[in-house]
Amino acid sequence: MTVDVLVVGGGSAGLAAAVTAARQGGAVALVERHGVLGGMGTASLVHSFCGLYRLGRDQPELANPGMPGEIEQRMRRRSGIDPVRMGKVWVLPQHPVDFVRIADELVEESGVETRYHSELIGIERRGAGWLAELVCRGRREAVAAAALVDASGDAVVADLLGAESKLSEPARLQRPAYVFGVNGVAGELPPLVIGAAIVAGVREGDLPEAARGLHFRTSGRPGEVFGTLDLSGEEAGAGYDPTDPRCLAALEGRGREVAERVTAFLRERQEGWAAAYISHWPMRAGVRESRRWLGRAVLSGAELMAGARHDDDIAAVSWPMEFRETPRGPKLRFPESGRVAGIPFAALTPRAGGGLFVAGRCLSCDHDAQASIRVMGTCFATGQAAGLAAARAAAGEDPAATPAALAAAFGPVPGLAD
């Protein structure tokens, strides 16, 4: 197969990249390991869109133009649920079942060629473009592409190319979590009471210590809640490594074990839970941070704190730095002056050049900045920018003019208006 743009990974960033690139008119292929798009937002059951809205506003105002708002509208139409304020920030509850269908519609309408159940296993330069090797069920397929977007979440392309990337040291990596669905819950969900019941269960020896990393939220559908179990990452022993299959296997196994024990415990103890049962497991445990690219610019947490702006900004930061370095809940860091930073195009641009761009949680940034830019609302925006850049590079246009082309196509960035 020969295409103009190949997008690696169909999470929130890859979806936005592929759809944006396809709308420019070229041939676009999207390779995805699973049989659904949405990445963590579907396969790992992460169930709210953070980073859609501007920080520090009384009303939910979109931070970035184009794809984030389009997906927001489609989700609200399907779910009937409005944005909610959680402390100082606005989030949009999203249902993974809806997100899968929204992604189906977007790729269908825009003419993206999806390569599901396929894994990128090799990449090399070929002339001015790239030659990718995919494998599906043992069958290999070569894909020639003029431009490439790495939206793999794991900076897979960097690793395959031997390009510069970084994995934070095990102790600092944001902790993983296991999200699962429960049905048959009657009445209102009292999260505080359930939390206290779990702590009591641990105290009395009925539940493992790890159960203290679990909290529940309603899904917005009758009788359904999601449980999110924050894990230590050390379920297989010291040294969390989200690229190590032994470590990943331990997350999956331990996640399911604790989820099942707590659900059984609450069935016995908690009002409204007598008929509750686990109705869905995720396709994969949730990984918040893994390998990051180190590109032409490396967006830093210090820049986010200072509200730094760059000449080549393509999106506004739209979430505080959310640190999850322990399995005991988030620590949020907001920009000092209230002014948010911009995300420069150079952080989407690996040094390798040649029509290669990166988006989503593995774009070029440090550990601290990743704690903000990983959220899905921001991934839609960085994906859109990378997709437009790739389409332009494939068409022989100067990718360096991408920031201006984005503004021409989608208008100014509201989040950077102040």
Next chain:
Amino acid sequence: MDPACDADGIVAMLRDEGIVELPADFPADGDLFAAGMDSMAVMQLIVVVEEHHGVALGPAEATRESLGTPARLAATIRARQ
């Protein structure tokens, strides 16, 4: 164990243990939930209260009425001491 259980002591404990980020002069009747305390933080809070004050708060006390402000939390703990 720290027997001094008033609103100031509670604010200091919440700050020291990193349960919710509060200014040192957070008022005794300030809303802890509005300040960012969520259900995960309440789970930690229960553990920390047990360590500091020897009181094991249970599901019945896990309400905004019982733990929503430093003053109410202090009163809830004292009532159980």
